[in-house]
Amino acid sequence: MNSYKDKLRKITPYVPGEQSKDTDIVKINANENPYPPSPRAVEALKNFNTDALRFYPNANATLLKEALAKYYGVGVENVFVGNGSDDVLALAFQSFFCGREAIAYPDITYSFYPVWCELFHIPYKTYPLDEHFRVNVEDYREKNGGVVLPNPNAPTSLGEGEDFIRRLLDYNADSVVIIDEAYVDFGGYSSVALTKEYENLLVCGTFSKSRSLAGMRIGFAIGSAELIGVLEAVKNSYNSYTVDSLSIAMGIASVEDEAYFRTTVDKVIKTRTRVTNELRKRGFEVLDSQTNFIMATHDGYSMKELFEYLKAKKVFIRYFSLPRIEKYIRITIGTDDEMDRFLAEVKSFLEDKQ
Amino acid sequence: MNSYKDKLRKITPYVPGEQSKDTDIVKINANENPYPPSPRAVEALKNFNTDALRFYPNANATLLKEALAKYYGVGVENVFVGNGSDDVLALAFQSFFCGREAIAYPDITYSFYPVWCELFHIPYKTYPLDEHFRVNVEDYREKNGGVVLPNPNAPTSLGEGEDFIRRLLDYNADSVVIIDEAYVDFGGYSSVALTKEYENLLVCGTFSKSRSLAGMRIGFAIGSAELIGVLEAVKNSYNSYTVDSLSIAMGIASVEDEAYFRTTVDKVIKTRTRVTNELRKRGFEVLDSQTNFIMATHDGYSMKELFEYLKAKKVFIRYFSLPRIEKYIRITIGTDDEMDRFLAEVKSFLEDKQ
Secondary structure, three states: OOOHHHHOOOOOOOOOOOOOOOOOOEEOOOOOOOOOOOHHHHHHHHOOOHHHHHOOOOOOOHHHHHHHHHHHOOOHHHEEEEOOHHHHHHHHHHHHOOOOOOEEEEOOOOOHHHHHHHHOOOOEEEEOOOOOOOOOHHHHHOOOOOEEEEOOOOOOOOOOOHHHHHHHHHHOOOOOEEEEOOOHHHOOOOOHHHHHOOOOEEEEEEOOOOOOOHHHOOEEEEEOHHHHHHHHHHHOOOOOOOOOHHHHHHHHHHHHOHHHHHHHHHHHHHHHHHHHHHHHHOOOEEOOOOOOEEEEEOOOOOHHHHHHHHHHOOEEOEOOOOOOOOOOEEEEOOOHHHHHHHHHHHHHHHHHHO | OOOHHHHOOOOOOOOOOOOOOOOOOEEOOOOOOOOOOOHHHHHHHHOOOHHHHHOOOOOOOHHHHHHHHHHHOOOHHHEEEEOOHHHHHHHHHHHHOOOOOOEEEEOOOOOHHHHHHHHOOOOEEEEOOOOOOOOOHHHHHOOOOOEEEEOOOOOOOOOOOHHHHHHHHHHOOOOOEEEEOOOHHHOOOOOHHHHHOOOOEEEEEEOOOOOOOHHHOOEEEEEOHHHHHHHHHHHOOOOOOOOOHHHHHHHHHHHHOHHHHHHHHHHHHHHHHHHHHHHHHOOOEEOOOOOOEEEEEOOOOOHHHHHHHHHHOOEEOEOOOOOOOOOOEEEEOOOHHHHHHHHHHHHHHHHHHO
16 A cells, blocks of 8 residues: 655664753763853854844855865855764765775764765765774775764774875875864864865864864864865755854854964863873773774773763763774863873772772 | 766756845745744854754754644654755655655645756656636545645745645645645645644745744654654665754744744735735736745736846845746745835836836
8 A cells, every 4th residue: 555654764863972950060072172162253143233133144155165264264254164073074065975896984984974874875884983083094095985084083093194084085085085174273274285185185174172162063174175166056955044143144254263262172172182191000901092982991801891980970981882993982072171080080989999 | 988977966956045245135935934033043053052062963853843743743763854845855755755656746836846856866747827826626536646735835925725735635645745834834724734644745934934944954754653753764774963952942933923923924925915905906916825935926017027126226026937836925024114115116117118
């Protein structure tokens, strides 16, 4: 028998990290920034003429693109903006992964990639990270329909440098290579300058981590005018107005406040170094993070147990019960106070278990 | 020869209405509301704890869904929200139009429908409106892969009532029927109550017209828990956080301010009646609008010329050089002052041409 149910899409969605309404918690599970957005962004919000919200936003978010173009030293025709970097990446998958061959990415990486492949019917293959969780660039010499890679990678926190990226690009001149730089501001190598040499390179970024604006949904991409043009055409075939007027205003002000940006990023890096050292002193193995989170494990203890223990103490970190990383925990870098509470609870856990 | 360019998507995007930065203009071309958003929505913005913008929004926008559920008298499991109604519609096309048969909609309607069909590879067929620009419901008895219809329709401004919608639903029990109610608050018949009877009915709405929040990008849909569940799964396969924190806060406050909503909607309707009468007095044919815009024509004059004339006078209306409607202009209802200026310029045009 026919039914409208035959025409419904069957799909398994991405599951985001847990959220809690409790206020007494330490929320270091979603890679959010512990510091508030730039005071200049807040001022832009307070000064916004709210009567103008009756109008549609500028469909091209031109002023925000101009601010980003100036900041990154590229042309405005090299900049794309969207409703968070997930929106930008989803549009990029639809724009650039249109060949018949499988696209390529690592086995351990951002868990949204296979979800987009399923949604858009894009074939894909994964290459395993090596035993130190590094990407083997030689894997990507194989013919493919495109490449996507976070750099630094998540949830490993490890980044690759210019040599690696150049080799990746040289091996893949016939595909679009997307480098997802969500975490790059915390110490990674940025490929933005390479977009001037490689027409097939798209670099994606976000205001959700280093700019403390996760609540406003602002993502961007930088690439050749050729790639940006296709991305714009696909975006304008999906939703003309993806970035709202307040996000545009706050985004511009944030980009223009370099001093605040530097100060808060440096604070996160300093705290990361301290927490890494403290954990290592207690026998943890901690990967060398270039992000605002760390991946850690301890030979003598179950990380799943530690995760549950901390949860009971209202310290929320992230645990992935996935092959190869089920022995690790992922901890977002919070304020020094938050990390002190985290470290104290870790100490209690280790002592309880002795 | 192989090239990355072979893997790029080829597509023709939707083209939104013109925008101008000039301040001395009368902008009655994009169906925006002439009145500012609810003062309560503005207050919600001013009172928002901006420190919290460092956090991701609630991925389900639960509080906004609850406000809409209460307003429309449905369950929270019957409500979906998105980044403007274009986002909601684009997700609905991907969620519900997955059969092999062509989906059905009128020849003259929202111009984004064929664009989404092309983007998502959905086959479609169109049925011509009759000579009075009405939809012939009997056309939709033919087997199809789904139905989408704005009610009231755009750019015709004409709406259909309960009998029509019930017949449409009875003819299409085996497909999902999407009723796009972007303009319904200005005097149309809303099918929201029918979602309790018809499991295959999805009703879409927006905060961009009657709620003066086009700048914030808030759209929603109401339907059976079955349909909303699929829509959520597809949305969570695309972008987990589509509605930002400030849009959620302002959206809730707007829905809760019924008095302001009623007052501004009634003002638009009153102005619409006046402008319709004035134009008819001057020999225009004006369709009986149930929206915040009117479709008008005049036997003795070229509407394209009138459009250009008004543009030169900084009065921006919309003209579609498309078959069957190239004899009409579409005028958004502005404030009384704006419409007086529009009417004065129309009078000048008619006199100049005599």
